[in-house]
Amino acid sequence: MRKLPKSIWIDFQRSVSGLNDKSSPREVLETVLNWLRNNEEMLSDGPFAAYGFGRFIAMDEHKLPVQHSSMIPSDIPHFRDIILRYNEYDLEPIARFLSDTIEEIVVLQVARPCQNCGFNSMKVYTSSFTGLLAFECSVCGYAEYSNGVKIQSDRLDFADTLTLEAAGLLSASNA
Numbered sequence: 001m002r003k004l005p006k007s008i009w010i011d012f013q014r015s016v017s018g019l020n021d022k023s024s025p026r027e028v029l030e031t032v033l034n035w036l037r038n039n040e041e042m043l044s045d046g047p048f049a050a051y052g053f054g055r056f057i058a059m060d061e062h063k064l065p066v067q068h069s070s071m072i073p074s075d076i077p078h079f080r081d082i083i084l085r086y087n088e089y090d091l092e093p094i095a096r097f098l099s100d101t102i103e104e105i106v107v108l109q110v111a112r113p114c115q116n117c118g119f120n121s122m123k124v125y126t127s128s129f130t131g132l133l134a135f136e137c138s139v140c141g142y143a144e145y146s147n148g149v150k151i152q153s154d155r156l157d158f159a160d161t162l163t164l165e166a167a168g169l170l171s172a173s174n175a
C-alpha cells in the first residue's frame with residue numbers, strides 16, 4: 001500500500017475537523033480508533049503494520065488511563081491541523097503521527113529519571129513476559145522493569161488503570 005484510498009482519508013479528515021480545544025483526549029482517541037476499526041483492512045501491511053496498529057485496534061481503551069493523558073487542550077487543534085495538512089500519499093508520516101498520538105493519550109508518563117540519559121520522564125507499560133511494570137524513556141528509548149533491571153527483550157503492553165492505581169502511580173500529581 002503506497003497511499004490511502006482518497007475517500008477513506010477524506011472521511012477521517014472530516015471527522016477530525018470537528019475537534020477543537022474544548023474536545024477531550026478521549027474524543028481524539030475515539031475519533032482515531034473508530035476510523036481505524038472501520039478500515040481495518042488497511043492496517044495489515046505498509047506503515048500501519050510496521051507501527052503495530054493491530055495492538056491499537058485490539059486494545060480496550062476504557063481500561064486505560066486516558067484521563068491522565070499528557071495531552072493538553074492546545075494539543076488538540078494542533079493535532080487537527082496536522083491531519084488536515086496531510087494528504088492520502090503521506091502514509092508514513094500519518095502512521096507515525098497517529099501512533100505517537102495514541103501512545104500519548106493511553107500511556108501514562110511519570111517522573112522517573114532515565115538511567116541512560118538522565119531525562120526525568122518515562123512511559124509506563126506492563127511486561128507481557130514478567131508481568132512487571134516496565135518504564136521506557138521518552139527521549140532515548142532506554143527501558144527497565146520496576147525493579148531497575150534493564151529490559152533486553154520483551155513485549156510491552158499498555159498498562160491499565162487498575163494496575164497503575166495498585167502501583168500508586170496515579171497520584172494527584174499525574175492527574
Ligand SMILES: [Zn+2]
Nearest residue numbers: 114117137140
Ligand atoms: Zn533516556
